[in-house]
Amino acid sequence: MLKFIKALHVIGVGLFFGSILGHAVAGLAPGIHDSPHTRLVARQIIDVATYYLTLPGLALLLLTGVALVVKRERPIRNLAPHLFIAVLILVNAIFILYPTGQDVLGVTRDLAAGAQSDGVLQALEGREAMFGAINILLCLLAILVGVIKPGSEKEQS
Amino acid sequence: MDYYTLLKFGHIIGFTLLGGGLLAVWVSEFQGYRTDDMKEFAESSRYTAIFYDFLVIPGALTVGTTGFFLVRELGLGFFEEPWIVGMWGLFLFEFVEGNTITRIQFRKTMRRSQRASEKGNVLTEEIRDDARSLINQIVHFLDIPMTTVIIYCGTVRPDSWAHVLTAITIALCVTALLVIFAPRLARRGGQ
Numbered sequence: 001m002l003k004f005i006k007a008l009h010v011i012g013v014g015l016f017f018g019s020i021l022g023h024a025v026a027g028l029a030p031g032i033h034d035s036p037h038t039r040l041v042a043r044q045i046i047d048v049a050t051y052y053l054t055l056p057g058l059a060l061l062l063l064t065g066v067a068l069v070v071k072r073e074r075p076i077r078n079l080a081p082h083l084f085i086a087v088l089i090l091v092n093a094i095f096i097l098y099p100t101g102q103d104v105l106g107v108t109r110d111l112a113a114g115a116q117s118d119g120v121l122q123a124l125e126g127r128e129a130m131f132g133a134i135n136i137l138l139c140l141l142a143i144l145v146g147v148i149k150p151g152s153e154k155e156q157s
Numbered sequence: 158m159d160y161y162t163l164l165k166f167g168h169i170i171g172f173t174l175l176g177g178g179l180l181a182v183w184v185s186e187f188q189g190y191r192t193d194d195m196k197e198f199a200e201s202s203r204y205t206a207i208f209y210d211f212l213v214i215p216g217a218l219t220v221g222t223t224g225f226f227l228v229r230e231l232g233l234g235f236f237e238e239p240w241i242v243g244m245w246g247l248f249l250f251e252f253v254e255g256n257t258i259t260r261i262q263f264r265k266t267m268r269r270s271q272r273a274s275e276k277g278n279v280l281t282e283e284i285r286d287d288a289r290s291l292i293n294q295i296v297h298f299l300d301i302p303m304t305t306v307i308i309y310c311g312t313v314r315p316d317s318w319a320h321v322l323t324a325i326t327i328a329l330c331v332t333a334l335l336v337i338f339a340p341r342l343a344r345r346g347g348q
Contacts, residue, residue, distance in 0.1 A: 018177020
């Protein structure tokens with residue numbers, strides 16, 4: 001049972017962190033600033049990925065993370081820093097990145113429909129890039145903390 | 158950080174790049190199936206190519222390299238456990254298939270859709286069929302189920318061939334269902 005929960009936790013990492021990397025690549029793709037239409041397609045891909053991959057991945061990570069803590073008989077090493085980083089990722093994703101992404105999509109749609117750019121998009125994209133980069137670093141740190149198990153044997157890992 | 162931990166960290170990062178890339182390809186292709194707009198159709202195929210080149214390939218190379226050294230470091234042997242054979246066997250299959258058939262197919266999709274877009278064509282069923290053939294759909298929809306089997310082998314570590322083969326069979330069935338239903342569902346969602 002524990003192995004299956006662990007497998008789901010790994011799938012959650014792929015869904016959540018993998019899709020965030022996908023967002024980054026889509027947002028930095030060559031030619032994205034060439035036309036409002038190209039930018040809109042990228043934002044639509046990011047939006048669909050957020051709904052179907054990032055948010056379900058985050059939910060799966062949290063649920064399986066809790067299940068792993070509850071089901072395991074031995075205490076999990078490095079659990080406190082891992083949880084702390086997970087909370088930071090959650091807060092950043094839900095309260096900053098998700099609403100900013102929705103705002104960027106809305107402005108991009110307006111631009112593709114012919115509205116004039118007034119610098120709002122640049123400001124929103126700047127915020128998204130900054131907090132997105134923070135989330136990528138936090139995800140890397142969470143994985144690192146999850147992988148490093150001081151004192152444990154290779155076989156146990 | 159010791160050598161083993163470094164390899165394990167690299168393996169998970171590689172898996173994340175690979176998995177994230179395949180999922181991103183899935184989403185961009187889904188957008189391609191869903192849209193009625195010719196430009197969007199062509200752009201989706203371009204994003205598919207970008208995700209392959211910037212996420213899937215680096216991820217696959219990282220996973221493959223770290224996986225090879227992990228097996229050696231742990232002294233497991235490449236042919237001794239069904240789950241290890243399942244992992245590297247499926248990975249090798251996916252890697253070769255992805256860089257031959259899939260690459261040829263998605264390049265063809267990109268070329269044809271961009272040519273149609275430049276001509277100012279309206280997106281018709283003929284253009285869709287011309288850009289995305291059946292073989293294209295099969296190799297595309299095979300990626301995620303097979304990757305899931307690789308994850309299953311790596312985390313659950315089944316110790317019998319029956320479990321590994323059952324997982325592969327289920328993955329093939331899921332692929333068949335995706336080939337039949339996913340494009341239709343996407344088209345219905347887009348209308």
